[in-house]
Amino acid sequence: MMEDFPLWEQGTRQTYPSLRGALQADVAIVGGGLTGISCAAMLSALGVKTVLLEARQLGRGASWNCTGKVTSQLAGVYQTIADAAGMDAAATYARLMRQSMLDVRELCGKLQVPVQEHSVYVFAETTDDLPALHRMFDLQKRLGLPVAMAKDAGGCPFPVELALVTEHQLLLPPLIYLHALAAFAAEQGCHIYENSPVRAIDGRQLFTPEGSVEAATILLATGSPVGCMSLPRLCMMQQRTCATVTLEGNPPLLNSYLSVQPDELTLRPTQTGALLAWDMGRTGSGKREQRQRILRRTMGALLPEMHVQESHIRQDVWSGDGLPLIGPIKPQQSYLWMATGYSGWGVLNSHLAARCIAGHVTGHPLPEASLFRPDRPSPKLPEGMRIAGAYLQGLTHLSAPTCPHMGGKLRYDPASQRWECPCHGSTFTTMGETLDGPAMQPAEVSAKQR
Numbered sequence: 001m002m003e004d005f006p007l008w009e010q011g012t013r014q015t016y017p018s019l020r021g022a023l024q025a026d027v028a029i030v031g032g033g034l035t036g037i038s039c040a041a042m043l044s045a046l047g048v049k050t051v052l053l054e055a056r057q058l059g060r061g062a063s064w065n066c067t068g069k070v071t072s073q074l075a076g077v078y079q080t081i082a083d084a085a086g087m088d089a090a091a092t093y094a095r096l097m098r099q100s101m102l103d104v105r106e107l108c109g110k111l112q113v114p115v116q117e118h119s120v121y122v123f124a125e126t127t128d129d130l131p132a133l134h135r136m137f138d139l140q141k142r143l144g145l146p147v148a149m150a151k152d153a154g155g156c157p158f159p160v161e162l163a164l165v166t167e168h169q170l171l172l173p174p175l176i177y178l179h180a181l182a183a184f185a186a187e188q189g190c191h192i193y194e195n196s197p198v199r200a201i202d203g204r205q206l207f208t209p210e211g212s213v214e215a216a217t218i219l220l221a222t223g224s225p226v227g228c229m230s231l232p233r234l235c236m237m238q239q240r241t242c243a244t245v246t247l248e249g250n251p252p253l254l255n256s257y258l259s260v261q262p263d264e265l266t267l268r269p270t271q272t273g274a275l276l277a278w279d280m281g282r283t284g285s286g287k288r289e290q291r292q293r294i295l296r297r298t299m300g301a302l303l304p305e306m307h308v309q310e311s312h313i314r315q316d317v318w319s320g321d322g323l324p325l326i327g328p329i330k331p332q333q334s335y336l337w338m339a340t341g342y343s344g345w346g347v348l349n350s351h352l353a354a355r356c357i358a359g360h361v362t363g364h365p366l367p368e369a370s371l372f373r374p375d376r377p378s379p380k381l382p383e384g385m386r387i388a389g390a391y392l393q394g395l396t397h398l399s400a401p402t403c404p405h406m407g408g409k410l411r412y413d414p415a416s417q418r419w420e421c422p423c424h425g426s427t428f429t430t431m432g433e434t435l436d437g438p439a440m441q442p443a444e445v446s447a448k449q450r
């Protein structure tokens with residue numbers, strides 16, 4: 001029996017005021033997505049005086065379209081880590097992901113968030129995919145992950161050659177989880193503000209249109225860290241746009257299914273059908289239409305009985321080496337933290353971010369925290385440099401609005417009706433209002449450009 005809660009509905013969610021006046025806190029968190037809220041809940045429970053500022057409403061960013069798969073089966077991410085940072089790093093991260101899953105399950109029990117157990121299958125659709133699947137199996141076994149090979153992909157609605165199964169994984173309703181955590185944080189004394197965009201950061205002070213917060217530690221939990229001008233850090237990240245499609249119809253799914261091909265589809269069950277998520281490529285790369293066509297073809301071939309109910313576009317931040325970026329943006333400014341780069345796996349990584357920041361603030365650092373330091377050397381710098389290259393290229397388009405972050409020329413995407421910066425992935429509404437950082441200020445869009 002599938003869950004009987006609406007996946008993305010917020011129900012009677014609590015709303016929060018906007019910030020007016022000046023406040024002081026131990027920790028100020030910018031961004032009210034899964035990261036900001038998870039950190040606020042853990043810090044407040046530890047008695048740390050915490051303020052959270054969200055530009056729009058809680059959960060309005062990437063978290064809005066999270067499909068709620070909570071699993072240590074992160075498919076290709078472990079291979080990326082093993083290649084870039086070595087087997088020890090990949091094994092440590094795998095262990096932390098398994099631990100986070102147990103923690104999140106326990107937390108959901110405490111907060112009465114409904115979770116459902118299921119299995120996650122990574123599948124090889126054709127024989128061409130088999131070498132990649134065997135390689136993934138061997139690696140994950142070595143990392144100590146609980147995987148097994150399966151001939152039958154547990155109710156997968158289309159035929160597959162072979163699959164890799166991880167049992168006893170979770171599904172949860174992401175927004176219900178997020179709002180339950182927010183309510184808990186507020187109960188513990190956290191001050192939460194919505195409609196309070198941070199427009200400037202000066203040392204330990206944050207400024208919104210009508211207020212300010214001074215804090216000993218600041219956490220930028222905004223996807224790409226707002227205001228970050230540090231190219232080495234930005235080169236470690238890539239904003240990727242993801243589509244989510246809600247599907248109605250038969251056959252009912254029992255489990256989640258992930259393609260072994262990097263950037264291909266993931267499918268999870270819902271009460272009346274399924275949720276399909278799909279990587280549309282780097283934000284601003286202009287490849288959206290092409291990816292959309294592939295998506296339609298794939299759906300027609302694999303799921304002919306299902307029809308599209310709704311589709312959404314959001315973006316998440318990938319890191320160059322597969323590990324999240326959690327820690328001080330610059331080593332010499334240990335008070336200014338960032339937490340992002342989850343490569344599409346935000347529920348468990350948000351919990352990990354909360355453990356890292358809580359360890360830092362309470363003076364008991366998580367022993368593994370140094371693995372996630374944003375200033376670690378990036379083995380994928382050449383790819384990052386290509387992002388910087390896109391920045392220069394962006395500067396040559398003269399007829400578009402300019403990104404307030406570093407001056408790149410924005411591209412308009414008619415499908416999502418937003419302006420996108422091809423340099424670092426900031427996005428803006430048609431009118432120029434900031435949707436995703438690192439830009440903090442709105443873009444100036446002239447009447448002609450709207």
Ligand SMILES: Cc1cc2nc3c(=O)[nH]c(=O)nc-3n(C[C@H](O)[C@H](O)[C@H](O)COP(=O)(O)OP(=O)(O)OC[C@H]3O[C@@H](n4cnc5c(N)ncnc54)[C@H](O)[C@@H]3O)c2cc1C
Nearest residue numbers: 031033034035055061062063066067068069198345346347
């Ligand atoms: C389509 C899709 C499906 C996914 N499915 C899964 C899944 O099944 N399982 C899983 O674990 N993960 C999944 N993820 C990943 C997960 O959703 C993200 O990693 C996670 O939501 C990131 O949370 P966040 O809080 O870091 O960022 P966000 O949710 O983007 O939150 C950042 C917040 O910062 C706010 N903000 C920005 N600028 C400012 C400012 N200047 N001042 C104040 N606030 C600001 C934004 O409004 C936003 O609310 C999915 C992601 C996508 C896109």
